[in-house]
Amino acid sequence: GAGVSQSPSNKVTEKGKDVELRCDPISGHTALYWYRQSLGQGLEFLIYFQGNSAPDKSGLPSDRFSAERTGGSVSTLTIQRTQQEDSAVYLCASSFGVSSYEQYFGPGTRLTVT
Amino acid sequence: AQSVAQPEDQVNVAEGNPLTVKCTYSVSGNPYLFWYVQYPNRGLQFLLKYITGDNLVKGSYGFEAEFNKSQTSFHLKKPSALVSDSALYFCAVSYPNAGNNRKLIWGLGTSLAVNP
Numbered sequence: 001g002a003g004v005s006q007s008p009s010n011k012v013t014e015k016g017k018d019v020e021l022r023c024d025p026i027s028g029h030t031a032l033y034w035y036r037q038s039l040g041q042g043l044e045f046l047i048y049f050q051g052n053s054a055p056d057k058s059g060l061p062s063d064r065f066s067a068e069r070t071g072g073s074v075s076t077l078t079i080q081r082t083q084q085e086d087s088a089v090y091l092c093a094s095s096f097g098v099s100s101y102e103q104y105f106g107p108g109t110r111l112t113v114t
Numbered sequence: 115a116q117s118v119a120q121p122e123d124q125v126n127v128a129e130g131n132p133l134t135v136k137c138t139y140s141v142s143g144n145p146y147l148f149w150y151v152q153y154p155n156r157g158l159q160f161l162l163k164y165i166t167g168d169n170l171v172k173g174s175y176g177f178e179a180e181f182n183k184s185q186t187s188f189h190l191k192k193p194s195a196l197v198s199d200s201a202l203y204f205c206a207v208s209y210p211n212a213g214n215n216r217k218l219i220w221g222l223g224t225s226l227a228v229n230p
Contacts, residue, residue, distance in 0.1 A: 004157075033217060043204070043220040056215045091158065101146055101165060101208075101216065105158040 004106035021077045025094030038088040120221035135190040137205030147188040152202040
């Protein structure tokens with residue numbers, strides 16, 4: 001079956017612009033995670049969605065970052081007024097639910113802010 | 115604070131030799147432990163996990179890992195390395211006490227190079 005997909009694969013934007021990153025989780029997976037992978041800093045958790053519950057936004061680095069998940073499936077991560085330090089690979093992962101432990105990752109979106 | 119340490123940035127091993135990639139974690143409750151692998155230009159792939167039970171867990175591609183509670187370690191091992199095992203390996207931990215959020219806390223990764 002299809003895995004987690006993300007789009008775009010690469011995004012170059014100018015400082016100050018807004019960007020939207022999209023994630024399509026595996027069908028039937030109720031849990032969805034966003035992570036950021038930065039050079040020299042490893043992966044960091046950003047936000048978590050589980051079904052219809054309120055998302056855990058505790059990892060979002062600033063109020064310029066937000067995310068939605070519509071219909072319990074597709075998720076969009078939005079970064080407003082991008083800064084150069086936002087440059088990273090943004091990874092989306094999904095898992096079957098609260099009783100599932102493995103997370104399945106998409107290929108990521110490489111964001112470059114110039 | 116909860117953290118994961120991978121003390122080696124890079125591990126070099128000859129093909130056919132055993133390999134070990136080290137991971138230690140900070141103590142907080144009973145963690146769930148994971149290994150993921152990232153091949154060049156590919157996404158992260160799940161290798162194996164420890165949740166409970168037998169301390170030695172076996173995963174994909176012939177890899178295994180041993181959970182050692184007293185040493186707070188979860189080292190990744192393989193008896194005979196292949197050149198195709200060359201990749202970036204990440205250790206990660208989640209804490210079930212964090213409610214339903216199984217967010218992963220990651221090590222910085224270890225680059226494994228297997229030389230022919």
